[in-house]
Amino acid sequence: MISLTKLTKIFPSAQEPITAVDDINLTIPAGEIFGVIGYSGAGKSTLIRLLNQLEEPTSGEVSVDGKTISKLSKQELRFARQEIGMIFQHFNLLWSRTVAENIAFPLEIKGEDKEKKEQRINELIDLVGLTGRGEAYPSQLSGGQKQRVGIARALANNPKVLLCDEATSALDPKTTDSILDLLTDINQKLGLTIVLITHEMHVIRKICHSVAVMEEGRFVEQGDVLNVFKHPKEAMTKEFVKQVTEPDDTEEALQHLFDGAHQGHLCRLTFTGNDAKRTLINDVIRSYDVTVNILQGKLSQTRHGTYGTLFIQMQGEPPAIEEVLAYIRRHEVDVEVISHD
């Protein structure tokens, strides 16, 4: 549905030019929710704005639904944009218009007739769960409701692609989840391809099929979400994965807890899907001469299955410990020894 070829964007500046997007190649199949995660300044916004040509590429090509966006005339580009919806971090609604009128905006631009417009507006208001709020003004809505209007507006002309630029970053966790549920719902109901950018791994985990980790204009790691969660290669990816698998202070707390004492082996186990159901720890205790102390565990749900981490403390003779580690690894569970004495 979307393909990027050697896409580069360089902003000229007084000192040295800034390469915001650096030679990116990417293909996103139709119907997929593709997430891009990265820290501030990584070039995420620039990348997503290149997709509908709010930013012109310095070189390379963007093609959406078979059209090479960068080669269109001004008029053709306007038509193409009607097929690419976009939602924003700060919603960008027209405050002088009601909810219904805001949703009407893209329909007016396309020149839909009155009857069709009204019918479509009502459909959309229901779809995003704002039934009865059509006559309200944006200033009378909560952040989550504003984003729902933004989504309805973006969907008005039945786009094939939806671009989300930090769509949940201005919302609290609960509202974020409700908006993410809505996006998942839309993705399934309408078969829409969604590209979303974020700095929260939680968002990726919850709704994305694939993810790319972006740093300084490049993708440092890319793949389907479960794989990236299970085997993060780059340091940056590991940091992001930690955002959802362990509370911020886990390592600090463990260090503190076992400061200088007989700590044995502190290990982090990472497992997916059905592994979670197996009685691995039980088997270990029964078969080997070690003691196991469970410190912390967490299960997370991704679109492709469950993913979990478990922190344990193990004590025993070194050969036994080695055997246990090998045993665990044989069962396709990743073990990392954080520290041992």
Add this chain to the structure above:
Amino acid sequence: MTDRLVGSAWMMQNVNWENMWEATLETLYMSVIALTFTFLFGILLGLLLFLSDRGQLWENKTVNAITAAYVNIFRSIPFIILIVLLIPFTRTIMGTMLGPSAALPALIIGAAPFYARLVEIALREIDKGVIEAAKSMGANNRQIITKVLLPESMPALISGITVTSIALISYTAMAGVIGAGGLGDLAYRDGFQRSNTDITLVATFIVLIIVFIFQYIGDFLTRKIDKR
């Protein structure tokens, strides 16, 4: 003597109400017509200033420089001098130098640049994100102007024209210099020059009322359309 003067002012015995009414209508006529044209002309100039600026829809250095120069020059010339300077121009386009219509070109040319700056400021206040959202939906420039820029800045445009209207009313008082009539003219000729304090006071009072009414209407409209 003083007593008699004050007394006559209170009795308003020198006031010719027919003249006063006529002068009031002349002032209203000049204000309303000039205000209408100032509104249209000022919005056009303000849009031009805004849109031709760097990073905007019609970025154009030359157009921007010329518009800015025009606005700055005409905003700086004192109104009384502007009227005199514009006499030949007025005669050409209005075909007369008599009556309130003769004041209109100077009033509009003097007030529009002032208003244009207020329009430009109002347009700058619009969140760039909203313009971007409109672009992302495939809006063309005309649609962005009529559906985003003007409606979104309307409360500021209205409160700007209210401020401008007060300035305009005071300009109309000076238009008497070229024989345009109106309350200012009446207060000066019949009131001041003939020592009829009551006429001056009544004329002033009516001007104040007109100002209050304009202000009231302006504030009312601004509040009514401001949904922020």
